[in-house]
Amino acid sequence: MKFKTTILLMTIMLSILTSCKKDVEKSTAEKTEEITYQGKEISLENDQKIDSLIAKMTLEEKVGMLHGNSMFSNGGVERLGIPELKMADGPLGIREEISRDSWAPAGWDNDFATYYPAAGSVAATWNPELSYVFGNSVGQEARARDKDMILSPAINIIRTPLGGRTYEYFTEDPFLNKKLSVPFIVGIQDNDVMACVKHFAVNNQETNRGTVDVLVDERTLRELYLPAYKAAVTEAHAYSLMGAYNKFRGDYLCENDYMLNQILRGEWGFKGIVVSDWAAVHSTVKTLENGLDIEMGTPKPFNEFFLADKLVEAAKAGEISEEEINKHVKHILRVLFQVKAIDGENRIKGSLATEAHYKDAYNIAAESIVLLKNNKNLLPLQLDGVKSIAVIGNNAMKKNALGGFGAGVKTKREVTPLEGLQNRLPKDIKINYAEGYLERYSKNENNQKEEVTLDGPVTVETLDEVKLNEAIDAAKNSDMAIIFAGSNRDYETEASDRKDLSLPFGQKELIEKVLGINPNTIVVMIAGAPFDINTIKEKSSALIWSWFNGSEGGNALADVILGTVNPSGKLPWTMPKKIEDSPAHATHSFPGGESVTYKEGLLVGYRWFDTKNIEPLYPFGYGLSYTTFEFSDLKTNKQTYSDKDVIEVTFNIKNSGDFDGKEVAQLYVSNPNSKLERASQELKGFKKVDIQKGTSKNVTILLPIKELGYYNVDKKGWIVEPGTYKIRIGNSSRAIKGDVSISVN
Structure with missing residues (x-):
């Protein structure tokens, strides 16, 4: 009995020590940056096997892999053990099964799924961990339905409040956008399924979306509309992207050499698949040579697609090389191996509409x-x-x-x-x-x-x-x-x-x-x-x-x-008081006609309202609580930084009300003496903190100096301008609780 009592006491003490250790770890975690999400790179270890498979394929079999063979799959090569690449819509959860050759429901009784909050909801949490939860949960459902690719997330910038798909996108801000997109993608792909990030790129309106030519200057493109896509490729290692409907600088985005070849594959090193939006392809040779891999479409005979019989004819006529075709087949096979659709030992099975997913x-x-x-x-x-x-x-x-x-x-x-x-x-x-x-x-x-x-x-x-x-x-x-x-x-x-x-x-x-x-x-x-x-x-x-x-x-x-x-x-x-206050409408540059010029440039969303001193109805980042929070003791770890440093921004948040609650601390940066056109302030950090009533927490946000950079068009790269910057902490873009100045050499 005495021995058992001793063992019991030791167990209790160990439990207490473990609990204390967790508390210490939690306290320490609050002083560091949010969790970093990093996806798995596409492996090249199967390239020899892939080359062997391609060598055994006929021209027709190769081309069959480059276009839709049903509403949501391409063609496989059964005799070589190459399956169809099976896709599913997924912005709100896994779409019900539809017929192979039409949008009519297939009529299954086992395709009920979890309905998840829309991306706008995820963005409103300002919580990257919940973005990962969404991606991971819906990824499990995709695997339970035997899907290889989810057509999600949609990460286009919200340029106008009138956008028909605003609910489906995250935000108007590029920094918040990339911080939510990366964990979402990683969460999906942790389940042996491809995320298909859409709609690449500058696809910011539904009006004339299939024909409009978007004209935007290079700096605006790089600083606002591409950061989340770049992070999706270089941090999350997204396995696929979807080309948009619209044109960009004269070329459709599914046949746009600058966007697909030069930026996506050339600059960012993308190794995955580029899929077209449905019926977004307009040519054969140009489309393939300029970077698209798979053409998907709306109901018509699948052999009539641009990358179907027409591609076979073009290859036989010498208009396109079979080597070019092989390159795109190889992209597809690499990712099929990556998600274990080929030689898929121990592939995740997934689960569908479980209580855990409803939670x-x-x-x-x-x-x-x-x-x-x-x-x-x-x-x-x-x-x-x-x-x-x-x-x-x-x-x-x-x-x-x-x-x-x-x-x-x-x-x-x-x-x-x-x-x-x-x-x-x-x-x-x-x-x-x-x-x-x-x-x-x-x-x-x-x-x-x-x-x-x-x-x-x-x-x-x-x-x-x-x-x-x-x-x-x-x-x-x-x-x-x-x-x-x-x-x-x-x-x-x-x-x-x-x-x-x-x-x-x-x-x-x-x-x-x-x-x-x-x-x-x-x-x-x-x-x-x-x-x-x-x-x-x-x-x-x-x-x-x-x-x-x-x-x-x-x-x-x-x-x-x-x-x-x-x-x-x-x-x-940002919620405007009237539509004329929003930048795309104030500049009369929405919706355009044959083309639309983004005249507001860098000043999208709160950047416009704050820089132009226009009062919104409700500002970006706004949200009340049943309790009250007080910010204090804002400081940085030093005063002067070089361009490779990381600023440690620390401050205290006190819950001075009567309820436990969560506050989102938002870090904005201003460069008031910049020689360039810049917004009056830009979001460059945030952290959601859970604080019990009557208590305080010290919070640290890590801000890499590189986040202060601008895109230099002449040098084709990011440059941090030397000078004095203001670091601001608040709980909305219009509720700044304190600021501190730092210098960059």
Whole structure:
């Protein structure tokens, strides 16, 4: 007995020591940079085997690998053990199985998947670890569905608030973009599946996307639109990229020598596959010689693709060498070996729609929700004395996993906001639901989706009188009200940009009427892109911004409303007061016609608003909490640096409120005496910190001096300008809590 007691005591002591060690490690980790994500490079060890396979292939078999053989696969060579490369859409989760030769669903009963929050939600978490969680989780689902490639993530810069795919992209800022893109890609590829990073590049509008020629100066291209793609290739080692629909400087991006050969493969050393967007190819020889590997497309006979029979004919006529064809086949085979699709011993099997994956979706959703306003402390919801709650709005019941022109997810679980409240509220509280407004669209002859235009979904703005009266009655006869408004994936959609920032379906009038009846009203906007909520901001006391937030979105939203989760989301883009304030619109350079010139240059998003002193409705990086945070003791490890140094920026954050919470510290850099055109400040670091109430944490952000560089067009490289820089710390681009100056030699 004495021996057992001694062993027990020793075990307890070891546990305590281990716990202390973890606490020390955690404390130390808070003083270092965020986790660094590095992908696995494409191996060349199978090149001899690959050359042997290619030598055994006929011309027709090689060409068969360079174009679609079904809607989501290329051709394999069965006799040589080369499988088809099987693809799946994946921005919101793994798309349901479709027919081989059409967009019609295949009708499977085993392709239900997890619906994940959209990329805009991930960006709003400002948490690279959750970006990795998303990628890793959806990568597991891709393998469970026997896929080799996920057509995700989409990492184009948000240039206009009206973009139909804003919800699908991360952010307006290149630094935040690359810091979220890299872990996402690594997470996917850790599961023996290729990430296909899209849409390369300068693909920033849906209007005329298939024809528009984008004209942007070289410095802007390098500093804003390419950093995330470069990081995807050089840090995450993405196995594939997707060429965009549009032109760049006169050439379509799927046959653009400068972008695909000179930059992507030449400068960045890309060894993977370049896949076309669907039906984005316009030539045969030029496309292949200028860097594309696989042509995918919309329904038509697959042998009629540019890289099908026409390529065989071109090769036989001597218009293109078989050596050129071999090079592209080799790209494909290398990556098939890389993900163990060939000789795939111990290839990850994956798992689909598990509780663990639903929890991943919940965790992302919970950290993405942004608290915009909380004047009367209506939030978190205090239930003492509350017997009834009016829940108003079509969005309380709207499901977004499917819908719109782009890829969705067939899922068995999508918790709506109303269901989330029903799951979380005490059963003795009565919920009075009223739809409030109808999601109605007018006939729109121009919105045929064949030639993409700015005509978008045309909505009926008149409120239905019966629905309005039901909402008013619910608000009158309830202790408080929650309105769920905003958008949906039928309104924000691939293939059309919005006409303006107006809320659709008469929602503005509905919200104003309810606010006038019941002052205890919380307004929840569910959308992926900015809207005109000027009046709602002024008249409401409590305002929340949520997203197309996945299978567990309703539960996460209810937990934020009730205070189980303290909101920590931050806006990943600027919300303008009016569309004319946004740079692409202020410069009258959207949407363009045959071509579009990015006249705003370097000043995209908050860079424009801050440099031009234009007040936004809500700034980039903005988001409130149920607690309060105080920043202090900002300093750097020294005052003068060389261009190869790393600045250690340290400061303290105190949680001085009544709730545990997470704050996003944002590091902006300014070079006020620069001889060049530069934004007034640029995001160059951030860290999300979890702090218990009444406690403080010392935080360190590591800032490599190279991040202060600009792209020198004449020297074709990055240069750090000597001089004095200001390092600013805040919790949005307009809420700077302190600054310190440093010098660079």
